[in-house]
Amino acid sequence: MTMDIHALMIAQELPPKPVYTAKDIAATAGSLPTAYRKLADLIEIGIAERRKRGYFTLKECIMQPVYLVKHLIPSLRALKEARTFGKYYNETDVRIARELIDGFVTLDYKAYELTKFQIPAKLHQYPDSMDNAIRILKQNGFSEGTKGQVVLLPTYGDFANDIQRVYLDSIANSGRSILDAIAIEILYPDKLSIKARFSVEDIEKVREEMPSSVMNESIAT
Numbered sequence: 001m002t003m004d005i006h007a008l009m010i011a012q013e014l015p016p017k018p019v020y021t022a023k024d025i026a027a028t029a030g031s032l033p034t035a036y037r038k039l040a041d042l043i044e045i046g047i048a049e050r051r052k053r054g055y056f057t058l059k060e061c062i063m064q065p066v067y068l069v070k071h072l073i074p075s076l077r078a079l080k081e082a083r084t085f086g087k088y089y090n091e092t093d094v095r096i097a098r099e100l101i102d103g104f105v106t107l108d109y110k111a112y113e114l115t116k117f118q119i120p121a122k123l124h125q126y127p128d129s130m131d132n133a134i135r136i137l138k139q140n141g142f143s144e145g146t147k148g149q150v151v152l153l154p155t156y157g158d159f160a161n162d163i164q165r166v167y168l169d170s171i172a173n174s175g176r177s178i179l180d181a182i183a184i185e186i187l188y189p190d191k192l193s194i195k196a197r198f199s200v201e202d203i204e205k206v207r208e209e210m211p212s213s214v215m216n217e218s219i220a221t
Contacts, residue, residue, distance in 0.1 A: 003045055003073055007038040011047070011062050019055040046076030046172070060174035061196075068171075068196050074157025075165075075172035078126070083134065086148025087141050093149040094123040100136050101152075103127035104159060106169045111180035114163065115187055116214050117206065118180055124151045124169070126159075163191040171196050182206040187214065 010028045014020060025035035039056065042048035047069075048056050061072055087093050094109070105113075108120035127133035133152055134144070142150065159165050163184065170181035182198050183206050189195075 003070060004038065004041040005066060007041040008047070008062070008066060008069060010038055011042055011058060014058070019051055019057055021054055021056070045073055046080035059172070060178060061171050064171065064196050068194060071194055072168055072172045075169045077156050078153040079169075079172055081154050082124075083130075083144060083152045084146060084148040085134075085137050085142040085144050085150045085152070087143070089148060091149070093142070094120075096140065097123055097125070097137065097142075097150040100140060101125060101127050101133045103133070104155075104162070104165075106153070106166050107173055107177060107180070110166045111170060111177070111184065114166065115180065115183040116211050117183040117209070118176060121176075122149050122151055124153060126153045126155045130154055161191065161193070163188050164193065167192060178202060179206055183210060186210070 010025055013028050014024055017024075022032060022035040022039055025038055026032045029035045029038055039048060042058070043050060043056070047059050047062055049059075050056050059076075061069060061076075064072070085093075085097075087096065098105075104126040105123065106126065107122070107124035108118070109123055112118060112120045125133075130152060137150065138144075142148075157165070167181050167184045167188075170177040170184065178198065179202060181196065182203055185192060185195060185198075186203075186206065
């Protein structure tokens, strides 16, 4: 999957809003047909998401430098194609899934393991085999839907540097995961070959709320 640089640059020029329409893109793209094509490109790579009545939203990572967004494409694609499962729809589901499924854990649970910063909300995992993982979950009473504590991600991209992959996944996921990415960058700067841009306010928030024991350990090493 390739990225339309022009579509990305157009989206970066949009004023901050909760939701947009194709007309917002047309103001920069030049015409409504072009706007729809650019919007389709943004949706395809997972940066934009369709909402009701012709509206769409953009992920926060849209404002990252182009070189960084290119590295986010595998993460964005995986998140776009994620499959969500639930049984009891609480922490119990996570415990059961971790016992049943082998694979690479990312986002909330891995970020907490690395930083001790934010209490995990959902389990996101790249299973060794998506088909087997789905079969096992269903055999154990899990149902697939839009809600649930267990999220399976298809394996795209590079996993050689596990810390960097969690960092990129966190940036791509946006929302509260941005703070996890900042915490990872603060604690593991030498593990990251590429770095994102974050607001001063968010960086200060993470520094202030990071457990002192974790910060002290980082400084000591």
